[in-house]
Amino acid sequence: MFLDTAHTILPIEFQGREVMLEAHAYEDDSVSYQAMALVHRKEGSKGEAPLVRVHSGCVTGDIFHSLRCDCYQQLQKALEKVTESTHGIIIYLPHHEGRGIGLVNKMKAYAAQDRGLDTVDANLSIGAPVDARDYELAVKILKDLGTTEIRLMTNNPLKVDALRDLGITVVEQVAHVVNPQRFNAKYLATKRERMAHKL
Numbered sequence: 001m002f003l004d005t006a007h008t009i010l011p012i013e014f015q016g017r018e019v020m021l022e023a024h025a026y027e028d029d030s031v032s033y034q035a036m037a038l039v040h041r042k043e044g045s046k047g048e049a050p051l052v053r054v055h056s057g058c059v060t061g062d063i064f065h066s067l068r069c070d071c072y073q074q075l076q077k078a079l080e081k082v083t084e085s086t087h088g089i090i091i092y093l094p095h096h097e098g099r100g101i102g103l104v105n106k107m108k109a110y111a112a113q114d115r116g117l118d119t120v121d122a123n124l125s126i127g128a129p130v131d132a133r134d135y136e137l138a139v140k141i142l143k144d145l146g147t148t149e150i151r152l153m154t155n156n157p158l159k160v161d162a163l164r165d166l167g168i169t170v171v172e173q174v175a176h177v178v179n180p181q182r183f184n185a186k187y188l189a190t191k192r193e194r195m196a197h198k199l
């Protein structure tokens, strides 16, 4: 059970057209554990495992299109695939900011990266875990939406394992690769070389 939940229809502008999505908001335990799910559904989608993106919130990337990470590009790619699918879901988790260490720690880690450390060592240098995300809220949301079998858009094998451990059947891991750019090339290389991402 959630502490609170609500849903409505949310029209969005995407790539110059209007798209109607189901929007579900959730609050679990406290106001710091809120999340949103956007669902795209076409007629005749019954029974097919939906295409799902579990997206970690990133103020700098998602809102301001920061070039230090690939969050904005990944979110746009997820929106594109979901709005083209017969059944797709984006679960947006604001408390996953900075891979779960929060905005201030993320900015401290950026400053450490400016001194030459990669993203893993930068987190360790400020006493923060490399990845502090949990997926329990995402799984509760999937179950609330009646979905325990998914096709997951991710390059991160740990995310697949985490969802499976919590009872979700990932029938397919769908590659979610974006093109490296000048400012995020090292960030993406560290994901590949030190965090086992399939990039």
Ligand SMILES: [Zn+2]
Pocket (backbone or CB within 6 Å): 058, 060, 061, 062, 069, 070, 071, 072
């Ligand atoms: Zn980001």
